[in-house]
Amino acid sequence: MAGIGKAIDEIHSLENLAERGTLLCRIHPLAKVLxxxxxxILVMSFDVRDISGLLGMAAYPVILMISGDISVRxxxxxxxxxxxxxxxxGAANPLFDRAPCLAVGSFTVTSGMLSMAALLLKAxxxxxxxxxxxxxxxxxQICYALRKLHVPRVLVTVFLLIYRYLVLMLKxxxxxxxxxxxxxPGEKGIRKSAWGPLAGQMLLRSIDRANTVxxxxxxxxxxxxxxxxxxxxxxxxxxxxxxxxxxxLLLFRLVPVxxxxxxxxxx
Numbered sequence: 379m380a381g382i383g384k385a386i387d388e389i390h391s392l393e394n395l396a397e398r399g400t401l402l403c404r405i406h407p408l409a410k411v412l413x414x415x416x417x418x419i420l421v422m423s424f425d426v427r428d429i430s431g432l433l434g435m436a437a438y439p440v441i442l443m444i445s446g447d448i449s450v451r452x453x454x455x456x457x458x459x460x461x462x463x464x465x466x467x468g469a470a471n472p473l474f475d476r477a478p479c480l481a482v483g484s485f486t487v488t489s490g491m492l493s494m495a496a497l498l499l500k501a502x503x504x505x506x507x508x509x510x511x512x513x514x515x516x517x518x519q520i521c522y523a524l525r526k527l528h529v530p531r532v533l534v535t536v537f538l539l540i541y542r543y544l545v546l547m548l549k550x551x552x553x554x555x556x557x558x559x560x561x562x563p564g565e566k567g568i569r570k571s572a573w574g575p576l577a578g579q580m581l582l583r584s585i586d587r588a589n590t591v592x593x594x595x596x597x598x599x600x601x602x603x604x605x606x607x608x609x610x611x612x613x614x615x616x617x618x619x620x621x622x623x624x625x626x627l628l629l630f631r632l633v634p635v636x637x638x639x640x641x642x643x644x645x
Contacts, residue, residue, distance in 0.1 A: 386548050388456065395448070395513040402446035402510075404609060406616035407519035408526050413623045414511045420631045421503045426493040427479065432500070434630040438623070439506035448513050457505045464501040468494040517541050522604040531603070542591065547584045554580050 417438055424432045443450055472490035479489050524534045554576055558568055
């Protein structure tokens with residue numbers, strides 16, 4: 379029950395982050411979506427052994443978190459389950475790929491170690507970029523940007539409704555578990571015999587509330603299209619944001635920044 383309430387609070391907290399008046403939040407959503415997609419493509423294009431080049435891509439999430447006033451501690455806490463899953467998957471690489479790559483003193487670095495490190499960095503950067511987008515852009519703004527990119531209207535609408543109805547389902551689950559605990563104060567958890575009826579009741583109640591929400595949306599004129607609302611910076615600033623980050627990220631992808639810096643400062 380506490381876990382469900384915490385999940386609902388986390389979703390509302392992300393929405394509140396995206397509705398702040400920071401400069402990053404006021405950038406046009408299409409520019410932020412395009413830069414995020416471009417960043418993900420470039421990060422995934424690195425070779426598994428190009429660790430030094432991949433480290434240069436850390437500049438994007440670091441700069442945006444600082445400029446957007448996004449808490450690194452909260453971000454790590456929210457994406458921790460995804461990163462732990464990636465760690466478990468990548469931990470098998472050193473066991474299966476033991477081909478030596480380079481030697482650091484008496485320690486031999488294998489190809490599996492490099493691929494594991496590259497996998498962790500790619501996953502960390504990709505999750506960080508996605509989190510920054512969600513923390514600085516509301517779901518309606520993201521859907522608006524997707525429609526501007528000519529993503530099918532059905533897919534965008536389903537995406538939005540899943541996000542909205544997820545909160546409804548969590549709230550219904552919270553209510554049902556609270557009602558069960560009040561009727562069974564001496565029990566720890568829910569009996570297995572009650573799992574089926576409670577799950578069915580939660581699904582029916584969620585569907586009923588979802589229909590009510592959708593009817594309210596249609597009565598207010600929703601037809602599957604999204605419109606941009608809110609206060610944003612001038613269009614030329616959003617264009618500069620997209621062009622500048624696009625060029626900088628491409629530069630970090632093509633030029634080994636860390637290697638060049640090492641040659642300059644440590645000749």
